[in-house]
Amino acid sequence: MExxxxxxxxxxxxxxxxxxxxxxxKGIMDFKKILEEDHREIVRELLNMDLFKTVKVNLNTLCWDNDVDFAPDYLYEQIRASKNVA
Known part of the structure; x- marks a missing residue:
């Protein structure tokens, strides 16, 4: 499996x-609840919309300017489970 x-x-x-x-x-990932519930300050910084908008694809996953990233497998599982698959 790839x-x-x-x-x-x-x-x-x-x-x-x-x-x-x-x-x-492909699908929509809604980060609002994830960011609000995460206990790590660096992740909660992404609640600042200006910082959130810095999202980009780097090293095969989503990354932000404050060096936060989420594992591609996690994103994949969340999107499939949410039924937000396009």
Missing amino acids: MIRVINAELKGEYKILVEFNDGI
């Missing part, structure tokens, strides 16, 4: 990102 990689990301509203994976699956 490793899951993020190949594209597009901001789709407040704390929402359309994420596309190398296997053709």
